[in-house]
Amino acid sequence: MSNRRLAVGIVALEFAAAVSTFVGSTLLPIVAADLGARDRLGLLIAGGTLGLFVAMPLAGTVLRGLGAGRTLAAGTAFYVGGLVVAATAQQAWAFALGRFTAGAAGGLLAVFGISAAIRRLDERLRLKVVAASSAMWILPAMVGPAATLALEHAAGWRWALLAPVPVVLAGRFLVVSAVRGEPPSGAGRDDGPDDGPGDGQRLRPVALLIPAGAAAVVLAGGVWPVAAVGALAAVAGTIALLPAGTARLRRGAPAALAAMTLFGAGYVGADSLVTVLLTDEYGVSLARAAAVLGAAPLAWGLTSLVVTRLAPERQVPAAGLALTAAATAVLAAGPREFAVALVAWALGGVGVGLAYPGLYLRATTGTSARAAQLATAVITAETVGGLLGQAGGGALASTSLTAAYGTFAVMLAAAALAATRSPRPR
Template identity: 50%
Template sequence: MPSSHSSLALGLGIIGLEFAAAVTVFVSSTLLPVIAADLHARDRLGLLIAGSTLGMFVSMPLSGRAIRAFSATQVLGGGLVLSIGGTAMASLADGPVVFAVGRAIAGFASGLLAVFGLSAAIRHLSDDVRVRVIAATAAMWILPALVGPPITLGLNAIVGWRWTLLLPLPFVVVGRVLVARATRDDPGEQDIRHTSWNALLVPVGVGLMVVAADRPLAIVVGTVIALIGFAALVPRGTLRARVGAPAGVAALTLFGLGFFGADGLVTVLFTDGFGTDLRAAGLALSAAPLAWSLSTPLVPRLRTRGLLPSTALCLAVTGLCVLALAVAVATGAPYPLVILAWAVAGVGVGLAYPTLYLAASTPPEGTGATELAAAVITAESFGALLGGSAGSTVLTLTGLGHAARVQGLTIAYAGFGVVVLLAAVLATRLAPARPPTEQSA
């Protein structure tokens, strides 16, 4: 177990990398219309968006091999170089292909750094500290969500999108330095089980899903291919939801599918389903994420006092709230009640997520920390991607027009709610949490 100073540096480094990830998301999404126009790629938005996603998924099955083959300093240094190089390449791009390649390189680096940071946390931080770090990382999305878009637009007006795209890099550097300080004497895992090469089917399938996002058949084929790779990446017993980390990874996947799938359609839900303007839809969009970010920091204190509701109960509340959105759009419920339901869903997630993430990232016997870290990150991200693809496919199949769109949204949100409820069922199979007094410092 590292010293308290090393634990603090490691925790702050992980939080810093999460803040950098949040800044990257909001900067990239805010600049997307500007970049698409400047690169003459308005008809190739999928390519502009896909780069970072594909890079991250490619890094997952390769991270364990890299961490075993190189020292901590080399891994972190390589990740930093790739992050800077990929971002610089994207900022200098003269066309959408070069931009996408640069974003893919940066996405690969982001995935590598995330796996290294999480695996180090699994090996070196007690459960209590890890819960606090998880709670803090959720809070790191509040500030970028509130001020990220206006600051990004302001910088774009002053220096242009190419310089603005570099904004997240200082936070990546700070996070990397802190993690490096905490792990400089870390020998790493000497017995990492090599992930099957079948795991590389995940980025292959994901690539098909993202690039051909407007073709339902391609999405289905890509999903099947990615699931084969996913099965090779996750811990043994995940597909059977075996008690402990396997059930946690399975529940995290379903949570990502159901909640992030619902979150991805909120703007469409309010503009097309309830007939609001974009301003009102934007307010609704922030309700659940803001509630999540504000409620998660309460988890460590509630957990210490024995007052934290069970993960299954919190996820069940979230699932019921998502189902309520399906009923609301079908019946034309009042706008304030719908926002309230979505905010309560965020509270449920905020209280459930740290414990669920902790359970999913606690290695069962025979599973290395690095292997599990890659599986956990993939599970949540892959679930979210499946949710987004499922939602868009449902809306495509139900067609245009107000009545058809209401029908599609009702079906989509009903499905998302059921999936989150299934995640709640799997959460009953998590390993019992150890009382704080029984954990190592």
């Protein structure tokens, strides 16, 4: 029963994340205009992910010291407080600070919950959780952008930004109640080296290279040498933090983790800016741009439901990622027509649906790694990729949205190549 509660909690949390994502992405053009921050898009979109990643090195220590209940209380307070700061911000830096605080609060529970899932859920149930989590994006994709715009029209973007709070809190309570009383993995023992920021054994300073480098990219303000140094620091931190062989695309889980990182950079970066691309470059209304925003995750969720009925080894992560790369390239250089963008981004979601379940399973399956290491590795890979995609894409978009989307397409194509080496060795 506790395993079922854990699975339901993880799925509910994914639904909460979907609601929050659609609200933030839908409101981005309005927030940027109201705060006079069209040239600081990276600052607006990367704050939450920066906070999440900064919190990950501290998650194990905090959970061991406070326990699940008190960690939930502290995380809840900081999450709500951060969103209130963002919703009342008058400058871009204050908005980013609020999102950073809310992201850090969410990061406190991320590693604990997912490592518990890897320890306690067998491979078949984990795959079902991944599929159900993907499906949780279907309803928000269908109604989230329109509902957000309706609420924004009625009450303003600041109240609309706070709308996801109840569903996010409900998801977090479910996860914590499922694992209440269980010590974090590794608490009170030492059964191997610490391979990531949330393992809980010791704090690895190298983990902070990633958010520090991403922050340098975001705050560079067009000073490209600073942005380049920040990007190099973030990449160096990523290579040092992920398991050995990831950068070399060693066959099996390391290659899958590399593909997950590149996927995060390409897809999350592209998805976070799609409403700005459509309103600025395509000249369409925000309502139409929001329809394109919802097309990819809707297609992703529906495709995943079909794909996960097949045996994991029959899935096609590389082909799926290649399709998403092609769709992103169409957004970058294709005809500036609403219908083209809608079809292309929907096909991009189909590609993710084909790729993600099998890729996630391959990245979290191993015979020698501990559950916490696997949890940390997959969270790190996807989160780092998304963080770099948002930070770098936001910086590029301030100069050229076409260049930003061209870069996202290249990242996704590289992910497809890495995924060809992701099947486990026989």
